Amino acid sequence: MYRYDEFDHDFVQARVAEFSDQVERRLSGEITEDQFRPLRLMNGVYLQLHAYMLRIAVPYGTLSGKQLRMLGHIARKYDKGYGHFTTRQNIQFNWPALSDIPAILADLASVEMHAIQTSGNCIRNVTADHFAGAAADEAADPRPYAEILRQWSSVHPEFSFLPRKFKIAVTGAERDRAAIQTHDIGLHLKKNAAGQLGFAVYIGGGQGRTPMVAKKIRDFLPEADLLSYCTAILRVYNLYGRRDNKYKARIKILVHETGVEEITRQVEAEWQELKDAELKLPDADIRAIETYFAPPALTERPEGDQAIKLARLDSKGFSEWLDQNVVTHRHPDYAAVTISLKGIGEVPGDASDSQMEAVADIAEKYAFDELRVSHEQNLILPHVARADLKAVYDALVDIGLATANSNLISDIIACPGLDYCALATARSIPIAQEISQRFASLERQREIGELKLKISGCINACGHHHVGHIGILGVEKKGSELYQVTLGGSADENTSVGEIIGRGFSSEEITDAIERIVETYLGLRLNPSERFIDAYRRVGPAPFKEALYAGETKAA
């Protein structure tokens, strides 16, 4: 894992001191809210419906046991006993007092964490494949590059006041688990024919009120050119991105309005000026950062196969969890485990203080002290010996986190929605809970197969509804919540934006509507291995429209 060097420590400590002073001056009335607001946002402090909210960065989603234990401590001491893991692999606390935030930040700094650049029109937390370093299908671990981007983008003077926020994601595998094509910059780390590392570069992806799939502007960028090329992209955006209209300020709009060919020309022209200057990454520097992410020493544990065989016979629950939440590791004796934060009827992404502490214990004991937060709002143990899987499962059962639903219909992404968020227009969480309860039967969920259901409580799309196989968008209409359904979205290497299927549904109707969509799919799929998204792409919206709206008058 990355360890802070002296510079990092000083930098974060200096920021804690600076923001503590700003909070003190705000509380004493020395500075006004208008003056303070941009300062608090630079430090991840929002004001929500019920209280302040603090968003803490989890760089590229990687955490140690000690760090997760500290998050549990903060939840207990300063908040209301829980935290919410987000789709940017971060964590949010919903109830901190402003007067406690300096102490929280000091606690975070003690475990090499902070809340810098989790808000504002700057480069946000760089996200990465949550199976990075463990996945069998990856060219290389993408996190060293995410860390290089983090160092470069932290309080970057030129890019701290962009037209709008800016999000970068990196994957090192062909199978995209980091949703890179929904980002301002998406980077696909790969090897060329000569075996050299570099990136396919995508720009202009995004969700919100104008969803766009990113466009590939370069098929192979040598790794040494990562920062010069990203700088070129950011410069073109910073210069030409719109500042007159918040809703048209993201780079996706610039890419769309300028055209891919022209913007690629502009980026390449800018890059020519930069590529051979000080931003060129020396190979030694990349390799030095890489050593921080060196995989743990995975000793041979061949006894795993036999242990699993026996444990499967012993426990149906373990067997189901193994099939659903455990994936292949590049080392045959190991596996990567998804800890579902989507228990049936629970709040997607929430974990209690004691659950965080218990998971930290499990990570330290069985997973080389490594954890990840996935953008799908689950926790990941990237390296677990297969021989230890039963012990991990048993420990997760004890804390209620062994739900075997990874990638199934109840593994729902949901934003906080109107239960917490000041921007929301409708609730998301209760809809997620009701759908999860309706499909509670694991047997039924597995029969349905992979199905990504994502819910947002407003058009800003924090719940990624545009790229859900089934997406739900909550809006307010005539004082009531109304839920629009989109079908056919996807956030993997074949990213697509879902299409609105028809009129929206009330909160009482929406779960029935989802069930009808699922039943329609089950009735028309060619065979059980044809996933929902594949079936939808084959047949289009017509059968689903028919199932949802056939009884309604055509006159409307």
Place this chain on the structure above:
Amino acid sequence: MKILTANRLTDGIAVWYADGGWAETVDHADLAHDKAAEDRLEAIGAKAYADNEVVDVNLIDADVVNGVVEPVRLREKIRAAGPTIRSDLGKQAERAA
């Protein structure tokens, strides 16, 4: 009818203007029945904001239901009660206790 609401500066907790101060529950918020009363509440809110007591000051629609004040919009009902999915949190929890 309108009532005045905000979040307290120090801890961000939702508050409503009632009886000369900022109350932690909406139940007995001061009601403005006419434009003059609304203006009066607005002026109180502006002063409290300027005095760094509260932030995010808003005049919102409300009704009186069973003798207590209730906001009209769902958003404001949730602010007044707490998250609908966690009855153990927010004002509703304090009320139940």
